Amino acid sequence: MDNSYKSGAEALLHSLHLEGVELMFGYPGGAALHIYDAIFNQDHVEHILVRHEQGAVHAADGYARATGKPGVALVTSGPGATNAITGLATAYMDSTPIVVISGQVKSMLIGTDSFQETDMIGVSRPIVKHSFLVQKAEDIPEIVKKAFHIATTGRPGPVVIDVPKDFTDPEFKFEFNYPLEINMRSYKPAQAGDSSRIKEAVDLIEHSKRPVIYSGGGVIQDDASDELIELAKLLDFPITNTLMGLGAFPGSDPQFMGMLGMHGTYQANMAMHNADLIIAVGARFDDRITNDPKKFSLQAKKIHIDVDPASVSKIIHADVPIVGSAKECLSMLIQAIKGRDLKINHEEISAWNKQVSDWRDAHGLNHSLLELGPQNGKILPQQVVQSLYKETEGEAFITSDVGQHQMFAAQYYHFDKPRQWINSGGLGTMGFGLPSAMGVQLAYPDATVACVTGEGSIQMCIQELSTCLQYGLPIKIINLNNAALGMVRQWQDMQYGGRYSSSTYENSLPDFKALAESYGHIGIKVAKFEDLESAMKECISLKDRLVFLDVDVDPNEHVYPMLEAGNSMDYMWLGKDKKTW
Amino acid sequence: MKRVIALLMENQPGALSRVVGLFSQRGYNIETLVVAPTSDPTLSRLTMSTEGDEQVVEQITKQLDKLIDVVMVSDLGSSDFVERELMLIKFKKDSFPEDSFDETNIVSNNEEIVNVQIIGTSSELDQLILDTAYSNPIEIVRSGPLGISSDKNTLSIDN
Numbered sequence A: 001m002d003n004s005y006k007s008g009a010e011a012l013l014h015s016l017h018l019e020g021v022e023l024m025f026g027y028p029g030g031a032a033l034h035i036y037d038a039i040f041n042q043d044h045v046e047h048i049l050v051r052h053e054q055g056a057v058h059a060a061d062g063y064a065r066a067t068g069k070p071g072v073a074l075v076t077s078g079p080g081a082t083n084a085i086t087g088l089a090t091a092y093m094d095s096t097p098i099v100v101i102s103g104q105v106k107s108m109l110i111g112t113d114s115f116q117e118t119d120m121i122g123v124s125r126p127i128v129k130h131s132f133l134v135q136k137a138e139d140i141p142e143i144v145k146k147a148f149h150i151a152t153t154g155r156p157g158p159v160v161i162d163v164p165k166d167f168t169d170p171e172f173k174f175e176f177n178y179p180l181e182i183n184m185r186s187y188k189p190a191q192a193g194d195s196s197r198i199k200e201a202v203d204l205i206e207h208s209k210r211p212v213i214y215s216g217g218g219v220i221q222d223d224a225s226d227e228l229i230e231l232a233k234l235l236d237f238p239i240t241n242t243l244m245g246l247g248a249f250p251g252s253d254p255q256f257m258g259m260l261g262m263h264g265t266y267q268a269n270m271a272m273h274n275a276d277l278i279i280a281v282g283a284r285f286d287d288r289i290t291n292d293p294k295k296f297s298l299q300a301k302k303i304h305i306d307v308d309p310a311s312v313s314k315i316i317h318a319d320v321p322i323v324g325s326a327k328e329c330l331s332m333l334i335q336a337i338k339g340r341d342l343k344i345n346h347e348e349i350s351a352w353n354k355q356v357s358d359w360r361d362a363h364g365l366n367h368s369l370l371e372l373g374p375q376n377g378k379i380l381p382q383q384v385v386q387s388l389y390k391e392t393e394g395e396a397f398i399t400s401d402v403g404q405h406q407m408f409a410a411q412y413y414h415f416d417k418p419r420q421w422i423n424s425g426g427l428g429t430m431g432f433g434l435p436s437a438m439g440v441q442l443a444y445p446d447a448t449v450a451c452v453t454g455e456g457s458i459q460m461c462i463q464e465l466s467t468c469l470q471y472g473l474p475i476k477i478i479n480l481n482n483a484a485l486g487m488v489r490q491w492q493d494m495q496y497g498g499r500y501s502s503s504t505y506e507n508s509l510p511d512f513k514a515l516a517e518s519y520g521h522i523g524i525k526v527a528k529f530e531d532l533e534s535a536m537k538e539c540i541s542l543k544d545r546l547v548f549l550d551v552d553v554d555p556n557e558h559v560y561p562m563l564e565a566g567n568s569m570d571y572m573w574l575g576k577d578k579k580t581w
Numbered sequence B: 001m002k003r004v005i006a007l008l009m010e011n012q013p014g015a016l017s018r019v020v021g022l023f024s025q026r027g028y029n030i031e032t033l034v035v036a037p038t039s040d041p042t043l044s045r046l047t048m049s050t051e052g053d054e055q056v057v058e059q060i061t062k063q064l065d066k067l068i069d070v071v072m073v074s075d076l077g078s079s080d081f082v083e084r085e086l087m088l089i090k091f092k093k094d095s096f097p098e099d100s101f102d103e104t105n106i107v108s109n110n111e112e113i114v115n116v117q118i119i120g121t122s123s124e125l126d127q128l129i130l131d132t133a134y135s136n137p138i139e140i141v142r143s144g145p146l147g148i149s150s151d152k153n154t155l156s157i158d159n
């Protein structure tokens, strides 16, 4: 036990160290300067200076998603705190464990509209799992302990610690004691599921003829991928993952139907719609999955495993609700299945699997588009993702932004491992891709980390190119440049008669190659299909440099399939004039 | 349908705003809200009434329970319970409806004004307001209902 005397700022840093924090992302300012001085005077926690606080929070988030360990960001009061808000909301929607420490004005100035004062607790309240306003310096160790406990357990989420400047004053020291354990009477997340519910689940499994396993981000967060794979293999049921759940089941395994939902595969959406049993694990039936909930998979019974009781039966009624951690509940389910002489109707199941593969043959994604060469003289965005997949042998960490490029990455890069695919699914935050890639690259310096982005999204946090130079982060930026806010334009094509209201830039785009070079990196421009694969090869082979690969892609390409709004999951657009109804 | 929900929460700054914020954030409405520390000063008890069907109330209680500062939540309407609300009414002396009240209701009385207090269920109080409307009360203050279950169950951290 370390009980030397420390100031609040030193106590904060030492508490982070005792929580196992090795690096944090941040940006200094008046209210945080005592903390910054304490950072300078220690060498356990490395501080990464970003160029915008949004980048700090996304980087901490990316670090957390890739490692499973909590990410930490530090910002100053006022504008520093408000700049962190988009990052917090992003982490909240995707339930990632991060701790954001914000400086606050001195306690006696709170409420006086003092310089750089923002009520951070109030502003962040609806987008955090919890928050703490430090009331005295001596409380800092316990608050840090609680913050990490809350952020990382149950359904994870972001926690804010708002620290008034006077409580970090180097002149005031107190005896430092770090609590070894924390017991909160008001916070006890569920672990194991209810065994009678598990039994009911196995009964449903035995009687099903058209089952589907549907898993989401909860499986990845809870490191339950091995259990998920074991269950799916044991039962031989077709399986689909949400956008957040990709990688939990190997993407290149034939049993995998691909992603489901808004831009899910034909076979995954058809299987969900026609199923008689849905086993949902760590997924929350959000509107990008169900389409109209009233028309969602009406014939299926639903088993819903989730650590968050409020997610169960929130949108879709669960016939068998199982509240508990994905890992625990899946293990219990596997044990229960192995423990009885399971009477699965193998004939029906193999007919069902055949149906799924017929659907795939009919309208599945074409994963060999590269072989087709240029299309109307242009490069298809999907071909760029396929080339990236090929060149990285499917082993890169892929972060993404938001738009068509994100969906193409999700559809065409087969993620075989959990935590390999990192994107803002819940909030859909453009600008997430590059800073989150920094977090991933810092966690895994030797790994290939690629950010699949668009010319719109990359400009939302482009300033982080400077951070990448400072810390030597060799991220590969794959810019699917369609010279438009492509996803917006797709909706304008489909629903607004092709009226492109503010979705193009009228020749105002920067020369990204020159831009990357001016930030001290390597830029490569690809305009012809013939150059794509060699440029990709060069980009990936430059192991210790950041490379900005700017690829002109067909601006008219749309993402398909696409669910038709207000209908069930079998209502899909499959092409510009091809639909399922 | 009106539902009464009771909860225990940490008696800490910010806790109440999280509870109240949850309602606006998730689009639930709060009709009444009463909050006071319990005999254990580290805990506050909060009673609220809201409108909603079974499913909405289930979501509300689950979401409330998820708040880190909330120790316990109970949907009182899920079993028999007693509900009581306090109301204060101000009348002008010359139009005070004497027949509707007895001496024990009167809490202040001077040349101009009579104030009365009434305790009852919310619907009893609603009725009384209708019954005395003819005498033009000049101010009515209601506390919102408190609730307690009729069986041996208690909302307490000791069990």
Ligand SMILES: Cc1ncc(C[n+]2csc(CCOP(=O)(O)OP(=O)(O)O)c2C)c(N)n1
Residues within 6 Å of the ligand: A401, A402, A403, A404, A405, A406, A428, A429, A430, A431, A453, A454, A455, A456, A457, A458, A480, A482, A484, A485, A486, A487, A488
């Ligand atoms: C911060 C933010 N603002 C607006 C949007 C709405 N939006 C979703 S996709 C999109 C277009 C993205 O353009 P780009 O990054 O070029 O990707 P593309 O769709 O062209 O591949 C927009 C504006 C968003 N998701 N995030």
Ligand SMILES: [Mg+2]
Residues within 6 Å of the ligand: A403, A454, A455, A456, A480, A481, A482, A483, A484, A485, A486
């Ligand atoms: Mg674009």
